Amino acid sequence: MTQADSISKFESLILDSENAFKSGKWTQSIALGESALKACHLRLSVNNPRCIYIMKNNSLAYEQAGELIEHADKIERAYRVALLQFGPFHHFTIKTREVFYHLAVKQKRYSETIPIVIAIIHHERTNTNDELEILNKFIELYALYKKTNQVQYEVPTLESIATLTKKTMGADTDNYQQAVIALAECYCKQKNYKKFDILASRYSLDIKCD
Known part of the structure; x- marks a missing residue:
């Protein structure tokens, strides 16, 4: 596979995960989103805004799917990374914080x-x-x-x-x-x-x- 093909596959995976998320297909969104995040971390970095965007969508999908506890570590990580990179008032931080808040309450x-x-x-x-x-x-x-x-x-x-x-x-x-x-x-x-x-x-x- 050429580098161009690899980039195209990466972009296609992100687009597919976005479409599943926007369509409310939470199980599909989670599967594609986790694959997209893994590829994003390999191609870019954990702190890259595109990767944090995927983490944000994944966190929201976990909540919508009723899978907060199952993905607790990923939800907390998404919030911590967004807070560190963007500060407390960025949209990504606000959204990941809301999900982490619901998780923390659920876990007492x-x-x-x-x-x-x-x-x-x-x-x-x-x-x-x-x-x-x-x-x-x-x-x-x-x-x-x-x-x-x-x-x-x-x-x-x-x-x-x-x-x-x-x-x-x-x-x-x-x-x-x-x-x-x-x-x-x-x-x-x-x-x-x-x-x-x-x-x-x-x-x-x-x-x-x-």
Whole structure:
């Protein structure tokens, strides 16, 4: 096979994998995508943008096919390589991060999930600034801090939740009342009695801090 034939075969393989991906033929997309990635690494390099593009498509195909766990190492590698080469806000990084996030949650890798959620919040704030979506991510973040016993981050996270709940849902809603109560209870637990008293008085909370 001549070099020209080899290049043509390589380009054809990439095109076939792209077409399968765009058509939603996930099993075919995975098979072709993995072959294309292997050829790309041999012809170019692991860090080449074309190879990372294939890795991104493969990660999305794994998720669509319901095969996150089966391809865990490849999904994590795709995210790490994209992050290293392009930084946190590139399209390839964002897409591979989303898949890795779902994988990490599924595997209960809570400590590793925290920086991903923080990155998603930052991206939302600097782009669409969808405050309801940001609120939901802060709620996830608070749950992760609880699961990993990172008590020092609970209060600032609950303060953000309360602020965003008030902005997105209103001060007269049950959701805001629940957010305020959760914040007051956290102040109490951490022995910040001054802030507890201020909050309890301001919102006439029927809770005690002993």
